[in-house]
Amino acid sequence: MVTSVTPSQTRTTGPRGDAGAGRPTRKQARSGGARNLRARTYSYWFYAPAAVIYGLIFLVPTVIAFYYSLTRWTLFDSEFIGLDNFRQFFSEQSLVSGLKNTLIYAVLTSGLKVVLGMLFAVLLTGPIRSRGLLRSVVFFPVLVSTVAVGITFSVLLQPDFGLVATVLSKVGITSPDWLGDPSLALLSVALVDVWKGVGLATLIYIAGILAIPKDYYEAVDVDGGNAWTKFRNITLPLARPATFTVILLSLIGGLRSFDLIWTMTGGGPGFSSDVIASVIYKQYQAGFYGLATAGNVVLFVMVSLIIFPLFRYFNSKEVES
Template identity: 60%
Template sequence: MTKTKMRTYSYFFLLPAGIIYFVFYLLPTILSFFFSMTRWTLTKWTYIGFENYATFFSETSLSIGFRNTLVYAVVTCGLKVVLGLLLGAFLTSRILFKNYLRSVIFFPTLLSTIAVGIAFSTMMHPSHGMFNTVLASLGITGPDWLGNTKIALLSVAMVDVWKGVGVATVIYIAGISAIPQEYYEALKIDGGNNYSAFWNITLPLSRPAMNSVIILAFIGGLRSFDLIWAMTKGGPGFTTDLIASIIYKQYQAGFYGLATAGNVILFIAVSVLAFPLYKFLTKSEVNL
């Protein structure tokens, strides 16, 4: 069999996966761009050009939604990166019950996001929630965690971090475990301690793991919807509205073309922010 026939023959093995990828990813993406320029229902559509985009950007809540989305993504990403690194370094050290503690940290990731949102919204109730009940027993008046416009978004962000830091920790554990132990042994011979080992070996050589956590957490923050909706539905007012929740509200109201345009805008925004960030982070990775 010639090389050309071998190459053609091998491509047949990629065909099933290629068809699935086209049907369930590429085709819906292309159709989304088209239907974002229409006024459509389940039975008919009318082409209206860029009217949906103009309407979407004229929404009074859109600027608030963009700001909230960026704040939410930066806060959740930053905390997951820092806490995940500290937990990863701790759980790769010589401690007792290491495997048990790893499972405890990862457990919240396995829980349903909607269930977590409902549970924490109950615990954060201003009058009979668990958080304020505990604070009251200490003589402290607790805030309205989800009703105060100044802290509502950050309250949801903290729940997001609690639930998602386990994934970041697992990625860090994998990255730190891959660092050769000879580096740490050499540092000890030179008189280094645990502090210097962390700053001079663990931190720089876990950079690939850190980059993965940053990208995943940042994109996840930009696309976040379910936790926000379960806890606040974007309230009070537009205080916790993200781009995804604004899009969902448009779908609820029956403006399908407008909501599709919002999805396209979100897709472009994530791409514009994520790809340069990825290039910047991977440019200075430390290779073992």
């Protein structure tokens, strides 16, 4: 005769027939939890070197800058004056034009780098000859010193004897004063910035496009799609992480740009190409160190208010996709 046993009657027995012997005891559970906690604690120590470097290079100088922005200081002493530096900084006429020029410069250079970087990347990942050489040519300006680029283009854009003026005169066009005309100075510097920085944007896009599986493009070929279909339905959406990276890097660089602008125009003519960074530098030159430090804090806050929301938005879009 076979005796049937219901599931409720079954139980796990150990060597001595004790029920539940297969489960860990309370002591064993506590011991395992302690080991896991020690393992997690040890893993946190790997972050310590990076945290120390980050604190020394970024956190400590930032805290010091916030303090000294509230003082009138020199190399030998300081006097706490509260928010007077910020009130004076925002009352400067040059700040209003500098803030506006900074936003125009950042948006213009970032937008052009995104568009041109994507187009160059699509071209340089396609079936063309000498792709390696062309990639090197596009990327080369990134390696050149910004000051050297600024000095070179300051000469090339001269309205009397510059190379651009000479070429335009050959076709009967009078060259405008690229760097001396208030309406063209900022635009001219922005275009030079794009020429210098588009190589990095192109490199990022090339990496993003090459990471796209070839199967997607082959499927479009089977369906009879053309190059535009591939770009619109595959390259553009799947290269979105690269686009986000280029936008963030180029925006940060545009908002903080100083050396190229100062080399080519010095912020002139007048205040027409002044940005916040050049305004800050002029305050340092004049010996108003506290005022210049307050300007640095303003620039830091402005960059943070623009970049961090964009970063969170882009991250949310990547998660959704």
